[in-house]
Amino acid sequence: MARSDDRSPGPSIADVAREAGVATSTVSRALTKPGRIAEPTRLKVEAAARKLGYTVNQTARSLRVGQTRTVMIVLPETLYIGASQTVLEGLESVARTLTERGYHLLIANVSREAWTDEHIITTALGGTICGVILMATLPPKAGGLSLADAGLPVVSLHFDQSPEGIPSVVSNDFAAISEAVRALADMGHRKFVYVGGRADNYHELQRVRGVRETLAALGVPAGDLRELRGDFNFAGGVRAAQDYLNSADERRATAVVCANDDTAIGFIKTVTDAGLNVPADVSVIGFDGAPVGAFMVPSLSTIQQLTTELGQHAADLLIRMVEGETIAPDERIEVPCQLVLRQSVADA
Amino acid sequence: MARSDDRSPGPSIADVAREAGVATSTVSRALTKPGRIAEPTRLKVEAAARKLGYTVNQTARSLRVGQTRTVMIVLPETLYIGASQTVLEGLESVARTLTERGYHLLIANVSREAWTDEHIITTALGGTICGVILMATLPPKAGGLSLADAGLPVVSLHFDQSPEGIPSVVSNDFAAISEAVRALADMGHRKFVYVGGRADNYHELQRVRGVRETLAALGVPAGDLRELRGDFNFAGGVRAAQDYLNSADERRATAVVCANDDTAIGFIKTVTDAGLNVPADVSVIGFDGAPVGAFMVPSLSTIQQLTTELGQHAADLLIRMVEGETIAPDERIEVPCQLVLRQSVADA
DNA sequence: TTCGACTTGGCAATCGATTGCCAACGCGCT
DNA sequence: AGCGCGTTGGCAATCGATTGCCAAGTCGAA
Numbered sequence: 084m085a086r087s088d089d090r091s092p093g094p095s096i097a098d099v100a101r102e103a104g105v106a107t108s109t110v111s112r113a114l115t116k117p118g119r120i121a122e123p124t125r126l127k128v129e130a131a132a133r134k135l136g137y138t139v140n141q142t143a144r145s146l147r148v149g150q151t152r153t154v155m156i157v158l159p160e161t162l163y164i165g166a167s168q169t170v171l172e173g174l175e176s177v178a179r180t181l182t183e184r185g186y187h188l189l190i191a192n193v194s195r196e197a198w199t200d201e202h203i204i205t206t207a208l209g210g211t212i213c214g215v216i217l218m219a220t221l222p223p224k225a226g227g228l229s230l231a232d233a234g235l236p237v238v239s240l241h242f243d244q245s246p247e248g249i250p251s252v253v254s255n256d257f258a259a260i261s262e263a264v265r266a267l268a269d270m271g272h273r274k275f276v277y278v279g280g281r282a283d284n285y286h287e288l289q290r291v292r293g294v295r296e297t298l299a300a301l302g303v304p305a306g307d308l309r310e311l312r313g314d315f316n317f318a319g320g321v322r323a324a325q326d327y328l329n330s331a332d333e334r335r336a337t338a339v340v341c342a343n344d345d346t347a348i349g350f351i352k353t354v355t356d357a358g359l360n361v362p363a364d365v366s367v368i369g370f371d372g373a374p375v376g377a378f379m380v381p382s383l384s385t386i387q388q389l390t391t392e393l394g395q396h397a398a399d400l401l402i403r404m405v406e407g408e409t410i411a412p413d414e415r416i417e418v419p420c421q422l423v424l425r426q427s428v429a430d431a
Numbered sequence: 432m433a434r435s436d437d438r439s440p441g442p443s444i445a446d447v448a449r450e451a452g453v454a455t456s457t458v459s460r461a462l463t464k465p466g467r468i469a470e471p472t473r474l475k476v477e478a479a480a481r482k483l484g485y486t487v488n489q490t491a492r493s494l495r496v497g498q499t500r501t502v503m504i505v506l507p508e509t510l511y512i513g514a515s516q517t518v519l520e521g522l523e524s525v526a527r528t529l530t531e532r533g534y535h536l537l538i539a540n541v542s543r544e545a546w547t548d549e550h551i552i553t554t555a556l557g558g559t560i561c562g563v564i565l566m567a568t569l570p571p572k573a574g575g576l577s578l579a580d581a582g583l584p585v586v587s588l589h590f591d592q593s594p595e596g597i598p599s600v601v602s603n604d605f606a607a608i609s610e611a612v613r614a615l616a617d618m619g620h621r622k623f624v625y626v627g628g629r630a631d632n633y634h635e636l637q638r639v640r641g642v643r644e645t646l647a648a649l650g651v652p653a654g655d656l657r658e659l660r661g662d663f664n665f666a667g668g669v670r671a672a673q674d675y676l677n678s679a680d681e682r683r684a685t686a687v688v689c690a691n692d693d694t695a696i697g698f699i700k701t702v703t704d705a706g707l708n709v710p711a712d713v714s715v716i717g718f719d720g721a722p723v724g725a726f727m728v729p730s731l732s733t734i735q736q737l738t739t740e741l742g743q744h745a746a747d748l749l750i751r752m753v754e755g756e757t758i759a760p761d762e763r764i765e766v767p768c769q770l771v772l773r774q775s776v777a778d779a
Numbered sequence: 780t781t782c783g784a785c786t787t788g789g790c791a792a793t794c795g796a797t798t799g800c801c802a803a804c805g806c807g808c809t
Numbered sequence: 810a811g812c813g814c815g816t817t818g819g820c821a822a823t824c825g826a827t828t829g830c831c832a833a834g835t836c837g838a839a
Contacts, residue, residue, distance in 0.1 A: 115826095136580075141557040144826055147488045164722055375723055790830090
């Protein structure tokens with residue numbers, strides 16, 4: 084068999100058993116079932132294992148116990164590569180939490196195309212993983228099958244999918260953007276622009292609603308809120324700024340709320356190059372808390388998402404599900420954001 | 432056995448065999464060895480598999496063939512969370528390439544502490560993975576064991592470790608920064624500052640050498656190059672800028688080369704807030720090609736790393752090693768960078 | 780000394796897919 | 810009709826660890 088391709092398999096449990104002079108079952112129990120094996124025997128086994136450099140073969144273990152300790156994280160279709168680091172920060176946090184608890188993290192679908200969804204489903208069904216974290220994405224489907232058919236625990240991070248039966252960990256977008264709008268109103272601003280993201284996006288729905296309802300509650304007439312599309316990226320912010328610049332001076336808003344930092348950055352860059360001054364002529368605020376914001380000129384006001392906490396909660400929730408705890412399918416953990424006001428906003 | 436914990440195992444190969452009226456071996460071969468099974472039989476098997484929704488159990492397969500199709504990527508100890516997205520872009524590129532070729536990607540060590548190296552080694556030895564990509568890190572060690580002991584194919588991405596016997600995929604830092612320095616000299620600059628990173632870092636060594644040797648070749652006296660420490664982050668750029676501001680006006684350099692974009696951004700922010708104008712008073716250039724650079728005020732000149740190509744090459748090289756191709760241990764693939772000049776530089 | 784309760788460790792089946800080996804079969808040729 | 814070769818598919822061993830079951834051993838109490 085393994086003739087041409089001799090992968091050094093390392094010592095197996097049988098080797099350790101022989102070395103220690105006990106049965107394989109004893110070795111297995113000594114290493115995994117504390118208390119099941121008498122102390123002297125256990126020490127003997129441990130010594131033998133260390134001497135041989137034995138490491139348990141996770142593949143064999145997984146096959147036998149019918150469970151892996153590997154979690155898959157599905158990253159968003161577009162990674163929103165820009166200024167904000169929510170994806171990377173979230174990933175770091177999830178990875179750290181899982182690793183601490185002895186789990187592995189498998190990455191899926193960094194760039195989603197037709198075949199990748201199928202790849203995900205196949206992996207899920209193939210017994211390779213024990214749970215899934217959806218990061219700012221909807222559950223993949225392929226052929227007749229969906230992720231749900233794998234019968235695995237699933238947690239949604241960033242998108243609230245608890246109404247669809249997926250426990251979710253989310254920022255309180257609505258309350259956060261509402262606070263930002265109120266802060267701008269308190270500074271005397273009365274005419275607003277909201278530069279939104281993609282219309283079908285979960286965050287967009289929360290954020291645009293937050294702006295509208297808060298302004299309405301403050302008594303700002305609907306006509307004094309202009310909504311532009313920003314697509315969550317730099318170019319969208321640039322386009323929105325061009326629209327903004329095209330309106331007559333006296334009709335221009337003095338406060339601009341953007342659906343994320345990238346949009347705000349594109350906006351600021353464009354109006355600045357056109358000769359306007361931020362914040363003297365117009366105040367701008369973003370969303371996400373990109374680390375670079377503090378070092379922009381002017382420094383960027385933003386709504387900071389606590390990405391690390393979000394990731395921790397998601398990982399923790401999933402582990403609890405994997406380990407058999409019953410979690411309500413409409414479980415929803417909300418993490419507050421922090422309003423960070425910097426140079427890009429000023430009194431009207 | 433599995434009484435309390437009935438994980439729905441899905442159909443097995445035996446179920447498919449029964450459904451199709453053939454032996455399990457026939458099913459296995461029909462699904463994996465094209466040509467080995469007569470066409471009519473193969474179709475029968477495929478139909479049965481589809482009908483039952485059969486998916487191969489990767490765990491069992493891996494155990495039998497002694498090989499997984501999972502690659503581990505070790506991310507840098509500090510993720511350099513700032514403006515540049517090299518880690519995320521590289522990750523995306525590696526993930527995409529591996530997925531296309533039917534491999535999985537396991538993430539390790541996003542935050543390295545004492546126990547995580549051990550976790551990595553254990554995983555590597557445990558037969559869970561078939562290869563490792565080191566992303567801007569040195570090989571982990573734990574206890575008496577190092578990653579090398581696992582006998583797995585390893586590729587280094589970003590750091591040139593080919594002298595240590597690890598095939599590497601790297602940017603040509605030296606040539607790139609040399610080109611940048613020459614460009615600044617061509618613009619008439621004669622006094623330089625180099626804001627470096629951490630002294631023991633691979634990139635730092637390349638980049639500082641590039642600056643020194645290029646200036647020397649251009650006949651700029653060593654006294655007209657001032658070297659400051661920037662630590663690769665915003666705060667380091669800020670500190671360097673404070674040092675810079677403290678020197679007397681007539682002694683100040685007019686060209687600042689930074690070891691990465693974050694440093695450059697911190698530098699620009701600080702000197703701008705202090706009343707200097709970039710680029711009128713001082714030209715600044717970064718390194719990495721952070722996407723946000725184009726939208727800074729002033730937009731940031733930088734040396735763009737082709738992260739996607741780097742990732743592709745690394746993944747491709749590793750796959751070739753995994754699949755048995757012989758690769759020279761001192762293999763070194765160099766990917767050129769692109770100099771991108773924007774508003775932050777101007778004639779002296 | 781004997782009995783029962785408890786502890787300890789070994790035997791062997793098991794997880795699911797792969798694969799070496801071989802038997803059966805079909806086909807063409809003499 | 811008989812022979813040989815190539816193709817097809819089945820049997821059963823195998824990968825390495827886990828675990829139900831049971832036997833042997835230990836200890837204390839009567």
